[in-house]
Amino acid sequence: MALRGIDVSTYQGNINWSAVKASGIDFAIVKATQGRAVNSNSYLFTDRQFAANVTGAHDVGLKVGVYHYLTAMTVKEAQTEAAHFIDTIAPYKPRIELWAAVDVEEDKYLPRNKKLLSDIVETFCAYVAAEGYRPMVY
Numbered sequence: 001m002a003l004r005g006i007d008v009s010t011y012q013g014n015i016n017w018s019a020v021k022a023s024g025i026d027f028a029i030v031k032a033t034q035g036r037a038v039n040s041n042s043y044l045f046t047d048r049q050f051a052a053n054v055t056g057a058h059d060v061g062l063k064v065g066v067y068h069y070l071t072a073m074t075v076k077e078a079q080t081e082a083a084h085f086i087d088t089i090a091p092y093k094p095r096i097e098l099w100a101a102v103d104v105e106e107d108k109y110l111p112r113n114k115k116l117l118s119d120i121v122e123t124f125c126a127y128v129a130a131e132g133y134r135p136m137v138y
Helices: 017-022 050-059 075-095 114-130
Strands: 005-008 027-036 043-046 063-069 099-103 134-137
Touching (some): 017 050, 027 050, 027 075, 050 075, 075 114, 114 134
Parallel strands (some): 027 063, 063 099, 099 134
16 A cells, blocks of 8 residues: 655645645655754754644644654764754654654765765664664655
8 A cells, every 4th residue: 555645844834734634645754853954054953843744744644754854974973963853753752653764865964985874874773763763764
């Protein structure tokens, strides 16, 4: 059975979750946190729409997953980013039925060494799993 889903973050603005559900969407994967900011020196921040999106999606009956946009350059930073992610999503744990994913996509924010990147991702996922969530690489 295939499920239809969407990825949402602050970039989608205020979402009409009833309309999303009515359109046939089955799940949402909601951005929760990010390591480094794209346009500033900020580190460890929460997506501005996270609380509204995770609550809104769940309240209309969608299955919900969450994700962290990874920018860790070291294993220690992976642990720091994972801790921030877990602290952010913990109050919403009953609403999270799907994954607690790590989004690994932007080369300029990640180490070029493939072994180090694998270690970073494995560290992040192990931290998430140890907290009782289902990790996924997104």
